[in-house]
Amino acid sequence: MTPGTGAALQLLAASVDAKAVAEIGTGCGVSGIHLLHGMRPDGVLTTVDPEPEHQQFARQAFRAAGFASNRARFIPGRALEVLPRLADAGYDLVFCDGDRLESLEYLAESLRLLRTGGMVVFEGVFANGRTVDSGPQPTEVIRIRELLRTVRESEDLLPTLLPVGDGLLCAVKR
Numbered sequence: 001m002t003p004g005t006g007a008a009l010q011l012l013a014a015s016v017d018a019k020a021v022a023e024i025g026t027g028c029g030v031s032g033i034h035l036l037h038g039m040r041p042d043g044v045l046t047t048v049d050p051e052p053e054h055q056q057f058a059r060q061a062f063r064a065a066g067f068a069s070n071r072a073r074f075i076p077g078r079a080l081e082v083l084p085r086l087a088d089a090g091y092d093l094v095f096c097d098g099d100r101l102e103s104l105e106y107l108a109e110s111l112r113l114l115r116t117g118g119m120v121v122f123e124g125v126f127a128n129g130r131t132v133d134s135g136p137q138p139t140e141v142i143r144i145r146e147l148l149r150t151v152r153e154s155e156d157l158l159p160t161l162l163p164v165g166d167g168l169l170c171a172v173k174r
């Protein structure tokens with residue numbers, strides 16, 4: 001994740017005055033730290049990843065960054081198994097950085113999880129330039145194109161594409 005993407009995530013979390021954020025793809029916790037910096041001081045980040053060692057790493061990173069342990073809820077598992085257990089309209093922002101093949105399913109779950117005025121954010125939608133490359137592309141790039149089209153055509157979303165890092169797709173739920 002580039003510094004520009006991290007700064008944008010902080011800004012986006014602050015812009016929706018985020019108290020509850022759901023993150024798909026904990027990784028090593030870089031995006032989580034940026035989100036936590038932008039959230040309200042009492043906000044809680046719920047972060048999902050099937051790899052326990054990634055979440056362990058992120059837990060240590062959050063602690064080292066000075067965040068109390070009650071600022072993050074780590075849920076191990078695949079997003080499409082975990083997200084249905086999270087509350088309808090219970091989140092101010094959903095950050096999607098998991099399996100690109102599941103992008104459309106993440107969008108559908110995000111629409112259910114977000115309150116009106118909340119925001120869904122997808123990282124890496126440029127796919128290193130492959131999204132706009134006319135040559136043959138892998139399925140994950142096809143899925144990203146479908147995601148971009150679906151978001152653009154949705155009457156429930158007000159989208160924009162921020163050209164930071166590998167492309168940050170953001171959309172507010174109307």
Ligand SMILES: C[S@@+](CC[C@H](N)C(=O)[O-])C[C@H]1O[C@@H](n2cnc3c(N)ncnc32)[C@H](O)[C@@H]1O
Binds near residue numbers: 001098
């Ligand atoms: C690009 S990394 C995330 C990086 C992280 N956001 C950060 O800034 O450190 C992708 C993560 O998604 C996780 N992942 C893969 N498939 C997933 C799924 N189905 N549901 C949730 N997370 C998944 C991987 O284990 C990996 O940690």
